[in-house]
Amino acid sequence: xxxxxQHPSTLSVQEGDSAVIKCTYSDSASNYxxxxxxxxxxxxxxxxxxxxxxxxKKDQRIAVTLNKTAKHFSLHITxxxxxxxxxxxxxxxxSGGYQKVTFGTGTKLQVIP
Amino acid sequence: EAGVTxxxxxxxxxxxxxxTLRCSPISGHTSVYWYQQALGLGLQFxxxxxxxxxxxxxxxxxxxxxxxxxxxxxxxxxxxxxxEDSALYLCASSLGEPYNEQFFGPGTRLxxx
Numbered sequence: 599x600x601x602x603x604q605h606p607s608t609l610s611v612q613e614g615d616s617a618v619i620k621c622t623y624s625d626s627a628s629n630y631x632x633x634x635x636x637x638x639x640x641x642x643x644x645x646x647x648x649x650x651x652x653x654x655k656k657d658q659r660i661a662v663t664l665n666k667t668a669k670h671f672s673l674h675i676t677x678x679x680x681x682x683x684x685x686x687x688x689x690x691x692x693s694g695g696y697q698k699v700t701f702g703t704g705t706k707l708q709v710i711p
Numbered sequence: 712e713a714g715v716t717x718x719x720x721x722x723x724x725x726x727x728x729x730x731t732l733r734c735s736p737i738s739g740h741t742s743v744y745w746y747q748q749a750l751g752l753g754l755q756f757x758x759x760x761x762x763x764x765x766x767x768x769x770x771x772x773x774x775x776x777x778x779x780x781x782x783x784x785x786x787x788x789x790x791x792x793x794x795e796d797s798a799l800y801l802c803a804s805s806l807g808e809p810y811n812e813q814f815f816g817p818g819t820r821l822x823x824x
Contacts, residue, residue: 647811699811
């Protein structure tokens with residue numbers, strides 16, 4: 599089955615700096631890669647996603663890159679703000695009628711004001 | 712539009728008992744997913760239901776089971792509860808193929824004493 603590894607497990611950055619979280623996956627059939635943000639005591643919420651036919655996607659301060667050959671994808675947050683502090687989960691799934699989503703173990707991001 | 716709802720919010724059981732957790736998806740969503748989130752850990756995929764059928768399950772013992780009703784709401788049953796079943800159980804819904812974005816409910820906190 600699919601295996602998703604996520605690094606680092608914790609990340610502290612100064613406000614205004616950039617943060618990068620990396621994930622690798624094992625199943626070459628995976629074709630959908632979402633990122634979720636879970637604030638303390640709240641439910642996970644999708645912040646950005648990318649499909650395997652795209653190499654990069656941006657949404658304001660957030661971007662995701664995908665390298666299918668190397669089977670890794672990354673989340674980039676620029677100009678970090680205290681409200682970016684949360685746990686971030688990457689995930690991989692194969693939407694070809696076998697939609698099991700495998701999540702990474704999460705990265706706790708702390709933005710220091 | 713109402714989001715995904717789950718009940719109860721908290722559930723306290725003793726070892727060996729059975730627990731039933733409920734989930735109502737967003738109107739129009741046909742897919743329901745169940746995840747277990749143990750304290751400090753990531754999201755572990757439990758079950759996926761679509762159009763009333765179980766489509767996939769994660770690496771959990773058979774005492775974790777569920778069903779999806781004709782109105783697409785879902786129920787997760789955990790039999791013969793063990794202490795390590797204590798966790799936050801999250802339900803998510805999606806429109807189904809090819810729309811993969813999952814919307815999460817607030818979760819049910821299950822405590823096994």
